[in-house]
Amino acid sequence: MKFCRFKALERTCYGVVDGSAVVEIKGNPFNRYDLTSVRRPLDRVKLLVPCVPRTFYAAGLNYLSHIQETAEARGEEVNVPQKPDIGYRAVNALIAHEEPIVIPKDATQEVQYEGELVAVIGKRAKDVSEEEALDCVLGYTIGNDVSERSWQRSDRTMWRSKNTDTFKPMGPWIETRVNLERMHTTVRVNDEVVSEFPTKDMIFGVATYISTMSRYLTLYPGDVIWMGTDGPTHNIKAGDVVEVEISGIGTLRNPVIKEEFPDTTQEIQERNGE
């Protein structure tokens, strides 16, 4: 089942995707819900991020060849995580399917995609075993962990490099029935495949992360865990369209644009030769 969150007639609601239609639900997928008789064409509703997490978790480095290629590109030692230490991203940066990734005016050319599987927590979870862990997952969606590499190198934290507004596309919906062993992640820029990998090739899988995390912290319905990316990542620029497809879930698609904002007084003065 595919749960989506959308806006129609100025109201925000959840729905179930049924072919090319959305069936509105009363309530939400994390608690009780009832199907209603309201059906809308999928291409006529504004999809929103499928949930706004209480805490936005991200594994970061979780695929071997991505870690190797990243280290080589930076001339650093290959440093493979020895245990599932989870990281964080920020809610301000989330955008929905089809919303534009906005590259800040002062970003370098090194703005890059990272296609990722996202686990969406469905039940409160504390101290769960690996065997129980996947029962706490409502379903899976797709994330694009957009990153500005020069800021990732220069800043003390990843606040700008990873959490600039619009740098975290997530969607289009939450698929509850997947086969984690057989999924395949494909990233396309302007219809050309730029990265693909078996989604399951993670160093630490979803169950391991959830079980380890829940030893120290409580996971809440709607929390998301971004599972990392594999392979090389490349620069994207204004005018590009990035798609992350994960078989069994769907395709997250976002155009890329450049930030525009009013010229500063200094720029106006410079242009006027003042």
Add this chain to the structure above:
Amino acid sequence: MKFCRFKALERTCYGVVDGSAVVEIKGNPFNRYDLTSVRRPLDRVKLLVPCVPRTFYAAGLNYLSHIQETAEARGEEVNVPQKPDIGYRAVNALIAHEEPIVIPKDATQEVQYEGELVAVIGKRAKDVSEEEALDCVLGYTIGNDVSERSWQRSDRTMWRSKNTDTFKPMGPWIETRVNLERMHTTVRVNDEVVSEFPTKDMIFGVATYISTMSRYLTLYPGDVIWMGTDGPTHNIKAGDVVEVEISGIGTLRNPVIKEEFPDTTQEIQERNGE
């Protein structure tokens, strides 16, 4: 004015603290609100964290002598931040005034307090100047950035060391009228002063952080920014009571307890000599 959030008769609401009473408000301090005629004794309501942030920001290293003492304690080079790169903490870890800090069973003795000023955002803010920045702040509260130092050294991220459930006491309320230049932070453990410093001695102040952050990201009402701590921090243990007082705001008080959970099969077997 002091805004608090509390539970009374199974309802969660906001209120205004008036001496030893709370006046319930209709609405919330981030939008419209109206005072009601309901007054409750402050010591009879269960205070909650004054807000649940959409994004939970933390400056981390932001006072010179804390950075020096931390570096010395770890035998590391003193590394003073050159720019206000903000960091993050996680919502799962928040607890309210008077709620217990629970030390996990497998934590070392190195669980330490860090008393911090917390700025609470009141208005959506993007691209604000330093001059405009403080107008976006609703008020200030107090945080205790409890940290397990051995995990802080051993883990790739601060997920366990800083974000274990109950490691982020915040409260007791949001004070809207403060004088940032004259505040003083005092930490007491079991009534003994263990740390005190002028709150304003930050490397980068609240206005600088907000202005810099808002260049790349949108701040939302209810977001919090923890401003870092100064001086030495010491171990706390089960049975202790930690108070962080900031003059002009109030005192955040939390007892410390040790986690208890059912013994594992292995422990039972070991005890039984199996």
